[in-house]
Amino acid sequence: MATVNPPRGMRDFLPAEKARRERVLAVIRARYRAHGFDEIETPVMEEYSRLHAGIGGDNEKLAFNVLARGLDADAIRAAADDPAALTDLGLRYDLTVPLARFYASHRGELPGVFRAIQIAPVWRAERPQKGRYRQFVQCDIDIIGDATARAESELIAATLDTLDALGLEGGVVRVNDRRVLDWMLSSFGFAEDERPRVLITIDKLDKIGADGVVRELADRGAATEAVEAFGAFLRRPSSADVPFGEQQIRGALPDGVPDEIVAHLTGIGDAVAAARPGESGIPVVFDPFLVRGMGYYTGTIFELAHPSVGYSLGGGGRYDGMIGRFLGQDVPAVGFSIGFERIVDLLEGEADAVDRAIVLVHDRDVTVAELVAVKADLVAGGARVRLEQRPKNLKPLLERAVADGYTGFAFVAAGSAPADIEVKPLA
Template identity: 75%
Template sequence: MASVNAPRGMRDFLPADKARRERVLAVIRERYRAHGFDEIETPVVEEYARLHAGIGGDNEKLAFNILRRGLDADAIRAAAEDPAALTDLGLRYDLTVPLARFYATNRAELPAVFRSIQIAPVWRAERPQKGRYRQFLQCDIDIIGDASARAEAELIVASLDAVAALSLADASVRINDRRALDAMLDVFGFPADERPGVLITIDKLDKIGASGVAAELRERGASAAAVDAFEAFVLRTQTSQAQPYGEAQIRAALPEGVPDDVVAHLVGVGESVAAARGGEDAPLVFDPFLVRGMGYYTGTIFELAHPSVPYSLGGGGRYDGMIGRFLGQDVPAVGFSIGFERIVDLVEAGAGEDERSVVLVHDRDVPVARLLALKSGLVAEGARVRLEQRTKNVKGLLARAAADGYRTFATVSATTTRDDLDLKPLG
């Protein structure tokens, strides 16, 4: 007998779960729109060549590719060693590559500075495990056409506003710049050809510590003097006095030699975020060893943090070189993605529920016309209404309705009118 389970790494959502997800999405959409972003939609598939153009980082290896239509067995055998000959399309593995293609296609009809929302599923051939799925939802906002620090600040302010509206206050953003990272590696003495691998190891700093990173770099055969310089810098004596985000904090966290314009850009982001929040300190933390693995980042990078969990709840960065791959000229672009699957697990059940919802528990002999008239009247008043025939286990029936998000109930007999309905709370 065929399995009735969803494919590995993919999930079904029961009504209560789906309703909760939609409530969270509605809040995110509303806050993003309030900040001037407009929602777009792109196809779930893109051309194979575009998805494997070297701009998607390791995600390209996780793409689900679609077999060309009409290939017979001989054609498949002949092309077995060439995936590009077997496939011409693939499921999108993120929303950034499709956005770059969308902008290149529709640029003439878009404003000079375009602020987009994309909320849609993506697919990656991950190894399924807790918190990691093969199909999941991404919530992205991006700004295309603005190279200034204002763009990063707008994204950060909008994203913090969205999570605060979900009752996840006290969120903060870790921030860095890939140009600062590259300058540090240059100061330490890592040759250019070693740096991609060095960054992969440095990205583990939070997990294995400075000594662990240094040991792994030595095992990888990285330049010994550069590893020593990195380790000495990370383990240097530092003041324990906390500093607010700003130039002093940033320069104290960096070695000499990082370009002034990179520091100025980071400072500008903080000043703009602080101004948007009425002058209070920006909830930003400069992290000189924040890496983020996507190879297309060209400048500022950031991750969303919350004190309730040890992992990030989203992130993003500037990818000024990607759109130029399609247009032949670079266009500044920066994006922020909320990790929806992680966020939704933190939002309390029922958060955002403000709708009127009623279960009408009726006897078997109540005429259908009366039931539908009562239901239609409540719906016209703005309520969400479910009809349930009375069972022996009324308590179980009501418990299921409460689990599905209903808040009140009323019993209906053959003579009940709208004025007779006695709405009682569930639970």
């Protein structure tokens, strides 16, 4: 007999939990729209060749692929070692690759600078564990067509505003630039072909520390002089805390960082500060060792941090080269994604305020017309209403109503009119 459980790494949501998720999504959508972004929708599947074009990083290895229709047993056996010959479609593993395809397809119908919202499920063949699912929702905002720091600034301001609206004030965005990383590794003497492997190790700095990074780089066979120079830089005395700006950025890097990159990052901080005039400091921190694993990033990268947790709540960056894969010419693009599943878990117990929701408990002899009249009156007044016939034991029914998010109940007897209904709170 088939199991009744959902597939591993995927979940069912009971009514109260589904309602809570939708309330959080409504806040996110409202704040994104308030900042001038417009929502689009793309198919859950894309062509196999597009999902495996080398622009999705490690996520390409986690794609769920769809077997091509019409293959017979001989064709399947002949192509057993070639996934591209067996499949023609795949479930999307993120929303960025579909957005690039969408923009290339509809460019003539879109404004010169396009601000997109995408809120939808994605699928990855992860090994399921706590907080890591095979199906999960991403909440993305992207700006296409703007190469200036204004785009990053708008994304960061909208994301921090959304976090505030969800009751998670105090968020901070860690910022870096892939160009900074490449320049820094070059200045230490790492060869261009070994830098991707070096970045993988640097990304572990928070977990294994400076000594662990140096040791792993040496074990990987990186150039000895480069490893020693980088190790000395990592172990240098830390400077005093300095607010985000040119002084902090230059102080966190070796001498000689290109002025244009510093100016770009400083401009982002100035704009975010202007968008949040009531705050004593800029909620942006420069992190020279922020890497982010997606290979398609070409410039600014960022992650969303909150003091209540030790993991990021979102991230993104600039990917100016991706859309060119479809158009034949590069188009500037940058995006920021909120980690919806992490935020929903963090808001558990805090985001459950609901509108007026009432259970009408009626006797068996109440006519349908009377029930519908009473219900229609309450619905017209803005309430959510459920009809329930009175059972012998009322307690389980009311407990179930509370679990489903209802806030009040009322009894309806035969002959009742809407004016006769007395709503009592559900404790």
